[in-house]
Each structure stands twice: as structure tokens, then as C-alpha cells.
Amino acid sequence: MRIAFYSAQPYDKSSFEEMNKEKAYRFLFFDIDLNEQTVKLAEGCDAVCIFVNDHANAKVLERLAGLNIKIVVLRCAGFNQVDLEAAQRVGISVYRVPAYSPEAVAEHAVAMILTLNRKTHKAYNRVREGNFSLNRLTGFNLHGKKVGVVGLGKIGLAFCKIMHGFGCELLGYDPVESTHPDYIINVNFEELLSKSDIISLHCPLVPSTKHMIKEESLALMKNGVMLINTSRGALIHTTDIINSLKTGKVGHLGIDVYEQEEKLFFRDFSEHIIDDDDILRLMSFPNVLITSHQGFFTTEALAEIASITLKNLRDAKNGLKTNNSLT
Numbered sequence: 001m002r003i004a005f006y007s008a009q010p011y012d013k014s015s016f017e018e019m020n021k022e023k024a025y026r027f028l029f030f031d032i033d034l035n036e037q038t039v040k041l042a043e044g045c046d047a048v049c050i051f052v053n054d055h056a057n058a059k060v061l062e063r064l065a066g067l068n069i070k071i072v073v074l075r076c077a078g079f080n081q082v083d084l085e086a087a088q089r090v091g092i093s094v095y096r097v098p099a100y101s102p103e104a105v106a107e108h109a110v111a112m113i114l115t116l117n118r119k120t121h122k123a124y125n126r127v128r129e130g131n132f133s134l135n136r137l138t139g140f141n142l143h144g145k146k147v148g149v150v151g152l153g154k155i156g157l158a159f160c161k162i163m164h165g166f167g168c169e170l171l172g173y174d175p176v177e178s179t180h181p182d183y184i185i186n187v188n189f190e191e192l193l194s195k196s197d198i199i200s201l202h203c204p205l206v207p208s209t210k211h212m213i214k215e216e217s218l219a220l221m222k223n224g225v226m227l228i229n230t231s232r233g234a235l236i237h238t239t240d241i242i243n244s245l246k247t248g249k250v251g252h253l254g255i256d257v258y259e260q261e262e263k264l265f266f267r268d269f270s271e272h273i274i275d276d277d278d279i280l281r282l283m284s285f286p287n288v289l290i291t292s293h294q295g296f297f298t299t300e301a302l303a304e305i306a307s308i309t310l311k312n313l314r315d316a317k318n319g320l321k322t323n324n325s326l327t
Contacts, residue, residue: 001317002026003073004042006034007051009266012075015302019310033262039063047071047313052078052293053262056094058086065090071316075309076296078232079326080205087327094326095312099154101301106158108295109200109230112254116226116289117142143167148196150189150212151203151231152180159200160184171196174203193220198228205232215240224251230295233259238278245285253282254289265292 001024005012008029016027028045032038034054040063042048048069050056056064056072061083064072072087074096087094115121118139126133147163149156152174160170164183172184173192189212193199199221203209213227214237221227227250229236238259244250258265260276274280282288296305312324 001047001313002028002045003047003049003313004045005029005049006032006038006054007266011297011302015306016310018303019306025310025313034060036060036063039067042069043067045069047073047316049073049075049309050081052076052081053265054081056082056087058083061086061090061092065092071095071313073309073312073316075305078204080232082326084327092327093316095309095316095322095324096326097305097308097312098324100296100304100308101298102154102158104298104301105155105202105230105295106162108256108291109159109202109228109254110162112228112230112256112289112291113142113198113200113226116252116254116287121289145169145197146171146195148173148187148192148199149184150174150192150199150201152178152184153202155230156200156202157181157184159202168198175208189217190220193217194222196225197222198226200228201231201235203231203235205234210234211237211240213237213241215243218244218249221249223249225249226252226254228254230256233257233261238282242278242281245282245288252287252289253285255282256291256295257293258282258290261293 003025005027008031013029030041034048034050034056036059039060042064046069048064050072070092072082072092072094077096077098079096082094084094119137123137143166145168147168148171149160150173152172157180160172164170170184171187171192172180173187173189212235218240241250241253245253258279264276264279282290315322
């Protein structure tokens with residue numbers, strides 16, 4: 001079975017080849033994204049494997065079908081980049097990795113909270129320059145703080161478990177009913193926004209969640225609230241969050257995802273001009289921490305992603321519909 005990998009990085013090649021020791025698959029790795037111009041690179045393949053910033057829109061899927069490719073596997077949980085209706089129409093099976101290591105993303109969200117709060121990144125740079133002053137490094141105790149968690153799936157619950165260990169009061173909101181530990185208090189979205197000292201987003205990007213954090217919802221939050229997003233960039237309206245940072249409504253912002261990240265993330269622009277005024281404005285705030293979609297990036301998570309993706313390929317080839325199937 002021959003698979004074309006788009007948006008492939010060296011760590012993708014390493015983790016997938018480690019899982020393919022028996023050489024049951026032939027991999028073609030491309031470091032460019034899947035789009036209408038690059039789809040032809042998959043000619044001669046049986047399947048394509050894509051990531052968060054690839055484009056599997058109707059035209060791309062039609063061209064894949066024209067190349068006799070019937071399988072698209074995502075090495076990620078989010079699938080908003082795939083036109084599922086078009087995939088069904090042209091007979092392409094789509095599979096995803098719904099949960100690989102929820103702890104990896106949850107722990108990264110916590111790392112962002114701790115970094116923003118205790119300013120360890122700034123302290124590190126100061127000490128390296130011989131500056132041992134503590135001025136302007138004041139943080140706050142996490143113990144006793146109200147932490148609002150939007151989305152109580154596997155990642156959200158893993159995050160809650162960690163924050164409960166810090167002695168935080170957990171407020172949870174999820175429109176989908178599920179069982180969860182008693183230490184999570186169910187509230188509606190508006191109550192969560194108004195009562196939380198820290199808000200962490202752990203939900204998918206669907207029409208109902210796009211720009212859920214915007215001017216109206218930001219107005220309900222406490223002054224100086226800390227907001228963390230390790231899910232999908234478009235959950236936050238970028239212009240509105242910039243305005244809230246300028247007024248002090250948002251006291252700290254940590255984002256591992258960004259609404260226009262596909263033009264930037266997973267690439268090296270250190271010797272280039274960044275043509276994105278919004279990201280540059282966000283980077284200029286001293287109380288904003290940005291990482292480039294690395295929440296998933298642990299050894300364990302990469303191995304699990306590779307393992308589940310290869311299983312999805314086997315299931316798709318054999319015509320098996322599983323919980324990972326999207327079409």
C-alpha cells in the first residue's frame with residue numbers, strides 16, 4: 001500500500017517508519033501542504049495522509065478520486081479541513097485519530113498557565129543576562145482559583161484532573177452530556193465566563209464554536225482573566241482578543257493555535273518578514289505566550305498517532321467502519 005504524506009516533518013517520517021518495520025507500507029513524504037496544486041503529487045498512491053493545515057476541499061477530493069485514491073487518513077483529531085459531504089459523494093473514506101494522548105495537550109495547557117503566571121520564560125532570560133532581580137515577576141497562587149474548562153472530552157478531563165491537583169475549583173461546560181468526576185461543577189457557558197479566573201478551551205471547531213470567544217463573550221469575563229487555547233485557533237476572534245488585551249480585560253493569553261496559523265506554523269520564518277499584522281501585534285504584548293501548535297508534540301503522542309493512523313489505513317482498506325471513521 002502506497003501512501004502520500006502531506007505537510008510531513010522529520011518527526012513524522014521517524015515515527016511512521018518506526019511503526020512500519022515490516023515494510024507493509026510504502027511512504028512518500030512531502031513537506032508541502034495538500035491543496036489543489038499539490039494533489040497531483042499523490043498520483044500512483046492508494047491513500048493520502050494529512051494534517052491540520054492541509055486542504056481537503058471538494059475540488060481536492062474530486063481530484064484525488066480522479067487519481068483512484070479512495071482513502072484519506074488524518075493524523076490528528078480535528079477534521080474541519082475536510083469536506084466530508086464531498087468525500088462521501090466521490091466515494092472517499094476518511095478516518096481520523098480522535099484521541100492519541102490527551103495528557104500531552106492537557107499538560108501543555110498547564111505549562112502555558114504556569115509560564116504566564118510565574119513568568120518563568122522571562123526569569124530564564126534575565127538570569128542568563130546576569131539579572132537576578134525579582135521586579136515584575138510576581139505571579140499568583142493557583143490554589144483556590146476558579147478554572148473554567150470549555151469542553152469535557154478526554155483532553156478537557158485530563159486538564160481538569162491536573163488542575164484539581166493544584167487545588168483549583170473546576171467549572172465545566174460542554175453541550176454534550178457526559179459523566180465526569182464530582183469535583184467538576186457543571187455550569188452554563190455564560191456562568192463559566194463570568195466566574196472563572198482562568199479559562200481553558202478544549203473543544204472542536206464546528207460552526208457553533210467558531211469565534212465563541214468574541215467581543216460579547218469577552219465582555220462577560222472577569223477583568224484580568226487568563227485565557228488559554230490549545231484546541232483550534234478560530235475559536236477566538238483575533239481582532240476582539242487584541243482589543244481586550246489592549247484594555248486589560250484579558251490579563252494573560254496563552255495560545256498554541258492561531259486562526260491564520262496555516263501560513264506560519266511548522267515553518268521557519270526567522271530570516272523572513274512575517275506578513276501577518278495580527279500575529280505580530282499579539283507577539284508584541286508582554287502578557288501573551290504563543291507556541292506553534294506543539295501541544296500534541298510528545299514522544300508518546302507521536303507513536304500513538306502513527307499506530308492509530310496505520311490501523312485506520314488497514315481498516316479502510318478492508319472496508320471496516322470504526323469509531324474513527326468520518327465517512
